Amino acid sequence: MEAVTGNRPHVLAVPLPAQGHVKPLMSLCRQIAKHGIKVTFVNAQSIHDKIVSASAEEDDDSNDSIVMATVPDGLTLEDDPESSHTLFETLPKTMPQTLKELIERINSSNPNERVTCLIADLSFSCIFDVADKMGVEPVGFSPLSAACLAMLIHALKMLEQGYLDTNGSLKNVDEICVSDYILSWRKDELPWRVYSDLKAQKVFFELVKGYKEASKAKWWLCNTCYELEPAAAEFLPNAFPIGPLNLLDSINPVSSLRSANFYSEDSSCLSWLDSKPDGSVVYISFGSFAVLSQQQLDELALGLELSGRPFLWVVRPDLANGSRVVYPDGFLERVSGLGEMVGWVPQNRVISHPSIACFLSHCGWNSIMEGMSRGVPFLCWSCFSEQSHNKRYICDVWENGLKIDFDEKGIRSRHEIKKKISMMFCDNKFKENAVKLKEMCCKSIGEGGLSYKNLEKFIDHLRR
Incomplete structure (x- = not known):
C-alpha cells in the first residue's frame, strides 16, 4: 500500500x-x-x-x-x-x-x-x-x-x-x-x-x-x-x-x-481479592452473551458454597435467561465473606491478581487468551458454538484445565462442580501447564x- x-x-x-x-x-x-x-x-x-x-x-x-x-x-x-x-x-x-x-x-x-x-x-x-x-x-x-x-x-x-x-x-x-x-x-x-x-x-x-x-x-x-x-x-x-x-x-x-466494554466495570472486587491468600480464589465468568437457567444457576451457587473455597462470581443482570438472578434461600448469608458477586469486572486485572487460583469459564476465545496469558488454569463450562471445541484444546491438548460435566438431565450438578474444584486444587499439573503456556504467550x-x-x-x- x-x-x-x-x-x-x-x-x-x-x-x-x-x-x-x-x-x-x-x-x-x-x-x-x-x-x-x-x-x-x-x-x-x-x-x-x-x-x-x-x-x-x-x-x-x-x-x-x-x-x-x-x-x-x-x-x-x-x-x-x-x-x-x-x-x-x-x-x-x-x-x-x-x-x-x-x-x-x-x-x-x-x-x-x-x-x-x-x-x-x-x-x-x-x-x-x-x-x-x-x-x-x-x-x-x-x-x-x-x-x-x-x-x-x-x-x-x-x-x-x-x-x-x-x-x-x-x-x-x-x-x-x-x-x-x-x-x-x-x-x-x-x-x-x-x-x-x-x-x-x-x-x-x-x-x-x-x-x-x-x-x-x-x-x-x-x-x-x-x-x-x-x-x-x-x-x-x-x-x-x-x-x-x-x-x-x-x-x-x-x-x-x-x-x-458493554458493561460498567466494578473495580471494588480488586480490594476484596487483596484480602484473600495467593492462589485461593475461584473466578467465575460466562462472558457477555451466555445465559443459564434458574435451576442451573442454583446448582452453580450451591456447588461454589459446597467447595468451601473463596470465589469471585461475575453475575450479569441478564445471566438468568435474560432475567434478574435469584439466589437460593439463605445463600447470600451463608457465603458472606467467602464469596463476592459483581455485575462486571476488569477481567485482565482480576485474572492477573495473585489470589486467583483458577478460572471457571464459558471457554470463549477472548477469555481463554486472557486466562492463558496470565498462567491461570481453567474449569471448563462451555455454553454454545465453538466453546466446546476450545474446551477440548484446554483439556486434551494443552492440559491446563478440567471440564465440568453434565448429568443425565443436562445439568451441571452442585456435586460435580464441587468435585472439579477440589480436583483443580489437589493436582498441581494444571497450574504447572498453565504457567508454561503463559511463558509461551508472553515470549511470542x-x-x-x-x-x-x-x-x-x-x-x-x-x-x-
Whole structure:
C-alpha cells in the first residue's frame, strides 16, 4: 500500500457487534494508533451507546488518535431490537452502503487523512467490496482461534460437499475434519451452533457465508499465537498470529485507553481479592452473551458454597435467561465473606491478581487468551458454538484445565462442580501447564517473538 507523501495513514476498524469481537480489535487499534496512525473505530449505533454508557470517563478525541464513529443498526419496524442476534442479521444488509458513505465523509472532510486501510472482522468480509471501490486496502481480523477460523473459511466448501445442510447442521456424520492436524469438529461444536434456537443458528450461519470474500484480504490478523496452534496457523495461508492481544495493553502501554466494554466495570472486587491468600480464589465468568437457567444457576451457587473455597462470581443482570438472578434461600448469608458477586469486572486485572487460583469459564476465545496469558488454569463450562471445541484444546491438548460435566438431565450438578474444584486444587499439573503456556504467550508477544514480529511487520506496512 502506497501512501501519498505528507499524508497520514488512516485505518477504519469494523468489529462484529459482540463484546468478544470489539474488545480485542480495540486492543489492536490502540497499538496502531500509538505509532501515529489515525484510527476510526466504527460500531453499530446501539453498540456505541452501550460502550459510552459503560465508560466512566469522558472521551476526548483531541487527545487520542482513535475516533469513535457509528453506522445505523439497520433495524426495520419488523425487527426485534431486543433480540440478541438482530444486529447480526441486519448489519450485513445495510453496512456496505452506510460504510461507503462514512468513508466519503471522512475523505472529504480532511484530504490529508483519507482512509487508507479497512480492518474488518472476517465475518463482515462482505464489506471488502466497499474497500475495493474506495481504493482502500482490506485487512481481515479474527478474534477467534486459528482452528475456528480454519473451520469458518472452509464451511462453504463443506456445504457444497454435502457435509452441512442449509442451516449449518451436520448431515450423515457426527464430526468433520478440516485437517488431519487440527482437532475434528463434532456436531455440537460448530462455530455457528446455537442449542435449541435454530433461527439464531441460521442467522449465524449466514454470517459464515461472508467468509467467501476473505481471500480479498492479504492479511488475516489473528488473536492467537503461532506456538499455541502451529498446525492451524500454517493451514491458513493469509494468517498472521498477533496475540494474545490482551497483553498488548500491559506490555506496550498507551496513555489513553478507549473503553470497549458493554458493561460498567466494578473495580471494588480488586480490594476484596487483596484480602484473600495467593492462589485461593475461584473466578467465575460466562462472558457477555451466555445465559443459564434458574435451576442451573442454583446448582452453580450451591456447588461454589459446597467447595468451601473463596470465589469471585461475575453475575450479569441478564445471566438468568435474560432475567434478574435469584439466589437460593439463605445463600447470600451463608457465603458472606467467602464469596463476592459483581455485575462486571476488569477481567485482565482480576485474572492477573495473585489470589486467583483458577478460572471457571464459558471457554470463549477472548477469555481463554486472557486466562492463558496470565498462567491461570481453567474449569471448563462451555455454553454454545465453538466453546466446546476450545474446551477440548484446554483439556486434551494443552492440559491446563478440567471440564465440568453434565448429568443425565443436562445439568451441571452442585456435586460435580464441587468435585472439579477440589480436583483443580489437589493436582498441581494444571497450574504447572498453565504457567508454561503463559511463558509461551508472553515470549511470542514480547519483543522478538513471532506475534511481535507479525504485528511490527503489519504496522510498518501501514506506514509505508
